[in-house]
Amino acid sequence: MTVPMPQSRPAQIWKLSRLSVRLHPKGKFDRPGTLRLAASPSDSPSPNPDRLPAGRHGLSPEFVADHQRARIVDAVAGVIAEGGYKAATVEHVITRAGVSRRTFYDHFSDRDVAFVAAYEAASARLLEAVRSAPPPASDDFIAGVRCVLETLVDFLLAEQALALLIIVEVMASGVEGTARRAQTLGEFIRMLERFAAAKLPDTDQGFDTSLIGETVVGGINEVIATRIRDGQIDVLPELLPELLYSAVVSYVGFEEAEAAKQAMREGR
Numbered sequence: 163m164t165v166p167m168p169q170s171r172p173a174q175i176w177k178l179s180r181l182s183v184r185l186h187p188k189g190k191f192d193r194p195g196t197l198r199l200a201a202s203p204s205d206s207p208s209p210n211p212d213r214l215p216a217g218r219h220g221l222s223p224e225f226v227a228d229h230q231r232a233r234i235v236d237a238v239a240g241v242i243a244e245g246g247y248k249a250a251t252v253e254h255v256i257t258r259a260g261v262s263r264r265t266f267y268d269h270f271s272d273r274d275v276a277f278v279a280a281y282e283a284a285s286a287r288l289l290e291a292v293r294s295a296p297p298p299a300s301d302d303f304i305a306g307v308r309c310v311l312e313t314l315v316d317f318l319l320a321e322q323a324l325a326l327l328i329i330v331e332v333m334a335s336g337v338e339g340t341a342r343r344a345q346t347l348g349e350f351i352r353m354l355e356r357f358a359a360a361k362l363p364d365t366d367q368g369f370d371t372s373l374i375g376e377t378v379v380g381g382i383n384e385v386i387a388t389r390i391r392d393g394q395i396d397v398l399p400e401l402l403p404e405l406l407y408s409a410v411v412s413y414v415g416f417e418e419a420e421a422a423k424q425a426m427r428e429g430r
Contacts, residue, residue: 233259238280243323247331284324285346303361351375
């Protein structure tokens with residue numbers, strides 16, 4: 163029996179330019195033809211072209227298990243991007259991944275556990291993109307924060323399926339998923355605090371910098387989440403100057419924050 167996939171979101175709401183699900187690094191499965199690493203909107207969920215060859219193929223059990231798990235995790239991200247977390251089922255995931263129900267349960271106890279694995283893989287991709295971004299030309303606090311914001315927005319625009327998973331759908335995923343979300347936000351908070359401690363050594367320590375970092379990161383996350391939910395992800399680059407201002411004003415004051423905002427608007 164054919165299992166209907168979850169209803170795709172209306173194009174006018176989500177405006178997904180493409181479904182890009184590449185949670186696993188190139189080279190992880192280096193056997194030719196075994197993993198394409200990406201799914202496009204035109205890909206049929208079944209049969210799955212990434213399925214391992216039937217019969218004797220000479221692949222190690224470890225390779226097969228890793229390959230199956232990777233396909234399931236990618237399928238979770240793809241199914242959720244198309245229909246949302248609440249509508250996604252194990253049946254939808256195994257249909258898209260091209261694996262059996264037994265294989266799914268060999269790797270994950272339920273849908274929620276599989277989602278957490280997909281979220282962890284996606285958020286790790288995001289954090290790696292931010293950490294590996296080329297350093298800014300100017301070695302100061304504002305330049306560092308600007309680099310992080312620009313890299314974040316670039317990643318979300320390039321990986322819109324993962325943006326939905328990381329920023330929006332995780333909020334519907336239950337206790338474990340939201341706990342992982344808190345960990346990811348915590349990484350950005352600590353990043354901001356390290357920037358401030360290293361680049362603003364004369365900052366008055368009479369205020370709670372950790373609370374400021376939490377407020378800044380949480381506020382920016384909510385602004386981004388709202389735009390994604392409203393189908394306005396493409397406007398994020400236009401918001402960058404204001405986001406930069408909001409991120410740095412409590413650390414450097416209104417005058418420097420305003421100057422940084424204007425410089426960003428003018429492409430300086």
